[in-house]
Amino acid sequence: MTKPLVIKIGGAILENESALQALLSVIATLKQHSVVLVHGGGCVVDEMLSQANMTTEKKHGLRVTPKDQINIISGALAGTVNKAIVAKANSMKLAAVGLSLNDGDMVNCQLSPLALGQVGVPSCNNSKLLDGLLSSGFLPVISSIGALDNGDLVNVNADDAAVVICQLLNAQLLLLTDVNGVKGSDGEYLPSLNQAQADELIEQGIIAGGMTAKVNAALKAANQLRRSIAVASWQSPEQISLLLDGQGIGTQIAPN
Template identity: 30%
Template sequence: MGISENETAQVLVHALPYIQQYNNKTIVVKYGGNAMVSGELKDAVMTDLVLLSLVGIRVVLVHGGGPEITDMLKKVGKESRFVGGLRYTDRETMDIVQMVLGGKVNKDLVLSLQHKGGRALGLCGLDGGMIEAERMFADGTDLGQVGQVTNVDVTPINDALEHGYIPVVATMGAGRDGKVYNINADTAAARIAAALGAEKLILLTDIRGLLRDKNDENTLIPVVNVSEVPNLIRQGIISGGMIPKIDCCVEAVRRGVNRAHIIDGRRPHSILVEMFSDGGIGTMFL
């Protein structure tokens, strides 16, 4: 059953102070995981981003593409190998990453945003020297062409925003050695958000947020001060794959982003709920 005209009006009135608060502010959304695979969820994310853009919020979309890269590697008969959660990237794998991430995935997202009535421009970290990187080692282990960010120049992103586009950024970086590096999308999003002086960094994930008990989704911790994070790690509340995600949120806040959020990308329109409601959803880092 649809909502009444009065209820529709109330929703819009409730959203007004948030629209005013975020007008002309920048938000960076990191998009990946389940929300990228499901057609229905992808549709909802694209709708949310176009709506935010049309009400005067400067939206930047930073994306990964792990499942698509894995699929393409399978097609060419190459096995995916991970070291400490990061994809080992030899030269052949890097060629596929560049092709899939900077090509198909990036342009599909541009097309999806434009299909929803937005104006989008596909970029990657190589464009305009946006992301500089150097070879990364995990605990001394060689990861091939996996890079850590050494510098971010957001001029191409700002140029796109100034002309009314939603920049869609694929996360690769260029080294001074002339090599292309595969960059973790959460890390890249955090550094881009900081360089833009963003109001918010939003990481779309496959869980509700940070849970006090990882096996119980009802134990969501809604707000975390970044100074509490080391203690939460010691207690084991932040563990495993959540550590690098939360490290990215901490780094973004410490570098000047006002708020960082981990929210549930499995929930349709989770970005709008976060932006335009009193309680928000997920876990907010400040």
């Protein structure tokens, strides 16, 4: 049986209806592969926080989530963004189902030790819900909102959310971003990247901001799953079939 494919989307693709439609059109052709979409939606969160006269702060490329913002952030991600993706997918007959990380007890979360407020660090718990949905031909669309053991909602970095769902299903992972991969010190995209190279590029400030979090999440997944993780552009969704055929696309993040 083929491994499921977990695709993480966020950023500009969520503001670009034609790009999202192109990605969903490719997913519709992957008849032999189960697909799970995991999404963030920072652009929508920023807009909603701005409308509420609240500011956005980031540390190490991760969003700081004060307690007085979690309701807005969870409403944006698990509500507005999630339902928009599900509606678009279902308009294309993809049988999408909208979920959050805590649904079906899929994922446990602990508060991040990085003093980021209501930000969760996710860990695998129970794949039963996803297994059932995938075996029945549904397309799960999962927002990066989780919950602590006491029921408090937490915001999870969407790359970390995709990694934990990938681990839960022992799946392939594709982290889609606005660029064609990770750039090296010469400004060219790297075909592959390992931990030592990543540490050096982060120290030099070449890998910075949100890409730091993405690369760290991909390295964690690569090391735990013992296989390469692809970081590639959402602007070329047709490459997904190449990935599933075992070919390298974007930057392949390699295990140690």
